[in-house]
Amino acid sequence: MENLRAPELFIDKDGLWYADGVLMINKEIIKLFASHLKKDGHKKYHIDWQNHLYPVRVEDVPFFVPSLTGQDGQLMIQLYDGRRFPLPSGNIIMKNNIPYISLFWQRDTRLSRPSYAELCKNLIERDGHYFIKYGDNEWLVEEIV
Numbered sequence: 001m002e003n004l005r006a007p008e009l010f011i012d013k014d015g016l017w018y019a020d021g022v023l024m025i026n027k028e029i030i031k032l033f034a035s036h037l038k039k040d041g042h043k044k045y046h047i048d049w050q051n052h053l054y055p056v057r058v059e060d061v062p063f064f065v066p067s068l069t070g071q072d073g074q075l076m077i078q079l080y081d082g083r084r085f086p087l088p089s090g091n092i093i094m095k096n097n098i099p100y101i102s103l104f105w106q107r108d109t110r111l112s113r114p115s116y117a118e119l120c121k122n123l124i125e126r127d128g129h130y131f132i133k134y135g136d137n138e139w140l141v142e143e144i145v
Helices: 027-035 113-122
Strands: 009-011 017-019 037-039 045-049 052-058 063-065 067-071 074-078 084-086 092-095 098-101 109-111 123-126 129-134 137-144
Touching: 017 027, 027 037, 067 113, 109 113, 113 123, 113 129
Parallel strands: 009 052, 063 109, 092 137
Antiparallel strands: 009 017, 037 045, 045 052, 067 074, 074 084, 092 098, 098 109, 123 129, 129 137
């Protein structure tokens, strides 16, 4: 039996997945890969699948939020891979005018411009700081250099 070579996997800054340089379009496979994505202690990513590790190169961060909605009194983010989660607690980090949140690891998720614009509909200012306020929840918008 011949050993097959694993494809070279890559996630670009907009959350698009590539295998050997070809854009992946099958959402079920992308969701499967993304749900098995792990990060090691050296800030490297891999898919942990059936006792094998498959490296994944990541241009910026591994997760991307193209949209978010309000549902049952909470903000829900939708990842590029199709999974939905409540907007996690913690700060919204602005780095080079790009918004990030921490979903699984610190600053691992980038918000699209439309999703951030939707969040900013709930922007408030208090004591010189900006917050996203939705229901009883607040997220500090923090700029880092």
